Amino acid sequence: MILIKIGGGEAINLEATVADLATLEQPFIIVHGANVLRDQLAQRLGIDKTVLTSVSGYSSVYSDAAALEVIMMSYSGLRNKQIVELCQRNGINAVGLTGLDGRLVQGERNKGIRVRENGKTLIKRDLSGKPRSINTSLLSLLLENGYCPVLTIPIADENGYAINSENDDIIVQVAQALEIETVLQLIEAPGFLDDPGDENSLVARMSSAELHAREATVEGRIKRKLLALTRLCQGGKTRVIIADGRGEQPVINALAGAGTHIS
Amino acid sequence: MILIKIGGGEAINLEATVADLATLEQPFIIVHGANVLRDQLAQRLGIDKTVLTSVSGYSSVYSDAAALEVIMMSYSGLRNKQIVELCQRNGINAVGLTGLDGRLVQGERNKGIRVRENGKTLIKRDLSGKPRSINTSLLSLLLENGYCPVLTIPIADENGYAINSENDDIIVQVAQALEIETVLQLIEAPGFLDDPGDENSLVARMSSAELHAREATVEGRIKRKLLALTRLCQGGKTRVIIADGRGEQPVINALAGAGTHIS
Numbered sequence: 392m393i394l395i396k397i398g399g400g401e402a403i404n405l406e407a408t409v410a411d412l413a414t415l416e417q418p419f420i421i422v423h424g425a426n427v428l429r430d431q432l433a434q435r436l437g438i439d440k441t442v443l444t445s446v447s448g449y450s451s452v453y454s455d456a457a458a459l460e461v462i463m464m465s466y467s468g469l470r471n472k473q474i475v476e477l478c479q480r481n482g483i484n485a486v487g488l489t490g491l492d493g494r495l496v497q498g499e500r501n502k503g504i505r506v507r508e509n510g511k512t513l514i515k516r517d518l519s520g521k522p523r524s525i526n527t528s529l530l531s532l533l534l535e536n537g538y539c540p541v542l543t544i545p546i547a548d549e550n551g552y553a554i555n556s557e558n559d560d561i562i563v564q565v566a567q568a569l570e571i572e573t574v575l576q577l578i579e580a581p582g583f584l585d586d587p588g589d590e591n592s593l594v595a596r597m598s599s600a601e602l603h604a605r606e607a608t609v610e611g612r613i614k615r616k617l618l619a620l621t622r623l624c625q626g627g628k629t630r631v632i633i634a635d636g637r638g639e640q641p642v643i644n645a646l647a648g649a650g651t652h653i654s
Numbered sequence: 655m656i657l658i659k660i661g662g663g664e665a666i667n668l669e670a671t672v673a674d675l676a677t678l679e680q681p682f683i684i685v686h687g688a689n690v691l692r693d694q695l696a697q698r699l700g701i702d703k704t705v706l707t708s709v710s711g712y713s714s715v716y717s718d719a720a721a722l723e724v725i726m727m728s729y730s731g732l733r734n735k736q737i738v739e740l741c742q743r744n745g746i747n748a749v750g751l752t753g754l755d756g757r758l759v760q761g762e763r764n765k766g767i768r769v770r771e772n773g774k775t776l777i778k779r780d781l782s783g784k785p786r787s788i789n790t791s792l793l794s795l796l797l798e799n800g801y802c803p804v805l806t807i808p809i810a811d812e813n814g815y816a817i818n819s820e821n822d823d824i825i826v827q828v829a830q831a832l833e834i835e836t837v838l839q840l841i842e843a844p845g846f847l848d849d850p851g852d853e854n855s856l857v858a859r860m861s862s863a864e865l866h867a868r869e870a871t872v873e874g875r876i877k878r879k880l881l882a883l884t885r886l887c888q889g890g891k892t893r894v895i896i897a898d899g900r901g902e903q904p905v906i907n908a909l910a911g912a913g914t915h916i917s
Contacts, residue, residue: 468730484756
């Protein structure tokens, strides 16, 4: 089984990605982002995005009720149904779901983010949390009956409230719950770059030990992504491919060796 | 089995509706609108809504690509996930779906609407169509496994493209496909009113013959609604209740006799 993460960047070639997926023989699950759509919609609606950086160096979007509404419109609504539509046009019988639907992704509400503001340490709570378990019986029910799940945020908290969560953390949970063999992440770069500013600095092969070492040296959102990748590779059963989602045949090329292969 | 249509008006009491549904013993399906959310979002985004009136007197919203995006954001995204969230908070294991997902509602693209403009008859084609069949196997799969389907637009055309459709027509298809006994429509009025301007003119009981007679005497969107209701009652197996969704206990009151009961 393959899990495809389609990044939320504007340059991702959705048409080519779905056309490739339609040629795969094995079953697959799609998890997708929509950060650019979310930011564009928030801007058009005049809703400001707040990014908090915790004292331990991880940054995340502050999710209030208005931010959750924008997530529901952009992730669960527009992008999810655009991908489902593309799948249906290509003969993939996709079913779009959020973590709320059937409590597919059961999360735990964050206790609060410790931030430094004006020389003080504050705890800020919002509508966000960590995915803790997957409703594998619903996913299996759909897969066994020929449907392709297309999954995105929000997820459910302990009381059924919609909360924001990191798609990278959701992927770790899905991969572990379903013992996924291959996780393919399509991004707006040729793969993992040694120098983020230089597209010619692709790291073609990486061990999970090397990934772990790199995680300790970076800051911000990429730190969170690398931490999730480290967790994905920890069991030793999942290989991760990070590859370019911008060109033609992004999935076929990645499975044939393009991008960064981590195992 | 009950099918609940939750209207897309602003005054519908969603919390009370879902709290009532959580007390029902029989399984149910929810179909919902979101026309007020759609109109508000379109206005905030500066997207104009075009309403066409056909030469035969039916009016409908003209659905171009931008209108479909607004539908995906407001119906499939915001309102669908708000209802799923409310269900999850009340212990109903809801799964939100559009007609695109698993081709739950297979439609047929409209050939075009015949309109009169400046003294000429023109054919206008858009991204809209009629629901023709229901993926009952997917609905049954969910219902048999304890999930409550929460359904809305868009639906799929013959080639898998997302198209707009009337929720009232979708309800007719679902009711016939699943042999639904009771269709409960929650609206922003006490029920069917003899005089639309007078909330005290409730028609408490109506035969399907009377419904058919009334359909011939009205114009505009209500004509389309009455036509759908007539089709619902045609088989004689489905009773229809149109009741007030604005107060407390809207479902319990309606099942106990409130509103307009048609059979």
